[in-house]
Amino acid sequence: MSDVMLEVKNLKTYFNIEEGLVPAVDDVDFQLSARETLAIVGESGSGKSVTSLSILRLIKEPGKIVGGNIMYLGKDILKMKEKEIRSIRGNEISMIFQEPMTSLNPVFTVGRQISEVIMIHQKLKKQEALQKAVELIKLVGIPNPDKCVDNYPHQLSGGMKQRIMIAIALACNPKILIADEPTTALDVTIQSQILNLMKELKEKLGTAIILVTHDLGVVAQLSDNIMVMYAGKAVEYGPTLEIFKDPLHPYTEGLLNSIPKIDEELNRLKIIRGTVPSPFQLPKGCKFSTRCDYVMDICKEREPEYITLASGRKVRCWKVTGDEE
Amino acid sequence: MNNVIFKRLLKRKSSVIGGIIIIIFVLVAIIGPWLTTQDPLAQNLLNTYESPSSEHWFGTDNLGRDTFTRVVHGARITMTVSFVSVLAGTIAGMILGVISGYYGGFIDTVLMRATDILLAFPGLLLAIAVIAVLGGGIVNTMIAIAFFSTPYIARIVRGVVLSIKELEYVQASIVAGCSDFSIIINHIIPNSMSQVIVNTTLNLGVAILTSSALSFLGLGVQPPDPEWGAMLSQARVVMRSQPIAALIPGFAITLVVLSFSMLGDGLRDALDPRLKNT
Numbered sequence: 001m002s003d004v005m006l007e008v009k010n011l012k013t014y015f016n017i018e019e020g021l022v023p024a025v026d027d028v029d030f031q032l033s034a035r036e037t038l039a040i041v042g043e044s045g046s047g048k049s050v051t052s053l054s055i056l057r058l059i060k061e062p063g064k065i066v067g068g069n070i071m072y073l074g075k076d077i078l079k080m081k082e083k084e085i086r087s088i089r090g091n092e093i094s095m096i097f098q099e100p101m102t103s104l105n106p107v108f109t110v111g112r113q114i115s116e117v118i119m120i121h122q123k124l125k126k127q128e129a130l131q132k133a134v135e136l137i138k139l140v141g142i143p144n145p146d147k148c149v150d151n152y153p154h155q156l157s158g159g160m161k162q163r164i165m166i167a168i169a170l171a172c173n174p175k176i177l178i179a180d181e182p183t184t185a186l187d188v189t190i191q192s193q194i195l196n197l198m199k200e201l202k203e204k205l206g207t208a209i210i211l212v213t214h215d216l217g218v219v220a221q222l223s224d225n226i227m228v229m230y231a232g233k234a235v236e237y238g239p240t241l242e243i244f245k246d247p248l249h250p251y252t253e254g255l256l257n258s259i260p261k262i263d264e265e266l267n268r269l270k271i272i273r274g275t276v277p278s279p280f281q282l283p284k285g286c287k288f289s290t291r292c293d294y295v296m297d298i299c300k301e302r303e304p305e306y307i308t309l310a311s312g313r314k315v316r317c318w319k320v321t322g323d324e325e
Numbered sequence: 326m327n328n329v330i331f332k333r334l335l336k337r338k339s340s341v342i343g344g345i346i347i348i349i350f351v352l353v354a355i356i357g358p359w360l361t362t363q364d365p366l367a368q369n370l371l372n373t374y375e376s377p378s379s380e381h382w383f384g385t386d387n388l389g390r391d392t393f394t395r396v397v398h399g400a401r402i403t404m405t406v407s408f409v410s411v412l413a414g415t416i417a418g419m420i421l422g423v424i425s426g427y428y429g430g431f432i433d434t435v436l437m438r439a440t441d442i443l444l445a446f447p448g449l450l451l452a453i454a455v456i457a458v459l460g461g462g463i464v465n466t467m468i469a470i471a472f473f474s475t476p477y478i479a480r481i482v483r484g485v486v487l488s489i490k491e492l493e494y495v496q497a498s499i500v501a502g503c504s505d506f507s508i509i510i511n512h513i514i515p516n517s518m519s520q521v522i523v524n525t526t527l528n529l530g531v532a533i534l535t536s537s538a539l540s541f542l543g544l545g546v547q548p549p550d551p552e553w554g555a556m557l558s559q560a561r562v563v564m565r566s567q568p569i570a571a572l573i574p575g576f577a578i579t580l581v582v583l584s585f586s587m588l589g590d591g592l593r594d595a596l597d598p599r600l601k602n603t
Contacts (some may be wrong), residue, residue, distance in 0.1 A: 026443060058496075058499065058500065086502045086503075087498055087502060087504035088502070088506060089499070090500060090501030090502035090503075091502055094500065094501065094603040095497075095500045097493055097496070097497060097500075099493050102492055102494065103493040103494050103496075103497045104494050104496075105494040105498075105511075105512050105515075105516070106512075106516070107515045107516055108515075116498075116503070116507075116511065117501045117502070117503075120501070120502055120503060120507070126525070165497070168497070168501060169389075236371060310409060
């Protein structure tokens, strides 16, 4: 993978709330190349959504990006002026949310909402923008695009709304698409339709995708690389196939084990014991040590480094670090 | 969408009646003065306090002026005062409310404490205070009423904006690269309109009451202009001997205010999003 488009270095996003300082994202590094699909995986509260929101600088009070760089094509997004970042949002980097039901404005037709983005960034006239909206609706596979542009959001189903959201996100041919749990709110058949659509569009338009999800099935279908997050830190990174075949971090292993397998008969799914630790009472040493099956003495004392292995995979675990040494 | 709301409004008889009465009064205010044959200011001191007759339908007042003509002309003054002042108050209130709710922080604290101070006064008292500073007359009455209706609207709009700005479609437009201005114009204001419409309608009634009250106290529209409150005030001294002179303008005020209330209630129910699917 060459030509890096987005490089995130030591990103730290903290939330300063009454109970104390919450390190929602702590020292996260990753790269995204052109045409790559990167999946960010983790449990609820592991910091994956905050990571994706940080990329577009959408963190609001009491949250704050306190450190790191986000280099987009050689420029630091965190140092840009408000006007510069606005010209990137929706134009070069766009985003899909997990709630298609409420992500559209109920008082306007979907056509107007798609053309709004086009008019802002491409300075087209209203008629041309509407024409383009029709093409986009056709692109995301909604029948009768001519009729659909004049529909209001409440006239569409959840899957169709998510398609419209994708159409809005793709309206300006973005270089990067951030999809924050794009299929969570949809039922399974619609999920697969949306995933197929994203896959198709990725091939057609060459967009790089950051896929934020907790659904490993989605990951397997769509992504090239995976970054696993736990308690605000990246714990493992590598190509999807290798991670599925041979997870290095016990947390990744636990996540993979908790998926029902089609060829094994099981009465109960394997689970990862315990829950994500409260951000105010993070364990000393490795954050996963309280739930890990392989826990060693050193895990409880010192936090392992995020090391790069010879294969290019990255992992943050004493088990692997110890073996290497 | 708008069709649905209109149909829902039509289902409620009281609002339809209120709406019709308001339309009639508005028409009277616009074309009424051409329909009357007499001059509302023409005095006839030989014919004071006359009872209703074919020439003077509602009798005459203390200076022999025709009450019917004066009520019809008064509709124009009353309607103008209430519409202009409420419109000005609503626009000012919306601007303040949107700024306060959307940007929050220090500006919000300052604006909302200011409205708290204004809301602490009874509305009429505030209007009297404004008149005391600016002096009487039609324009100053409008300013006074606009001034006291502004904080109410600002409060309501701020609340609505606070809830709308957290919704996903506003977040989505931030992600899409919209500027604050275009988000406010395209997303915040259209979605807070239903609340504003309802409160504006109800405010129109309040504005008429207030302007009449001010004129009744001699602070608002000044004689000889035919304003309903002023007419009421002049007729007050002869209430026992010649009640018709006070009853007619009083009835006009009641009818219009009641109609605005009925229409406003109907609008509130018709625009209630909880009833969306019924």
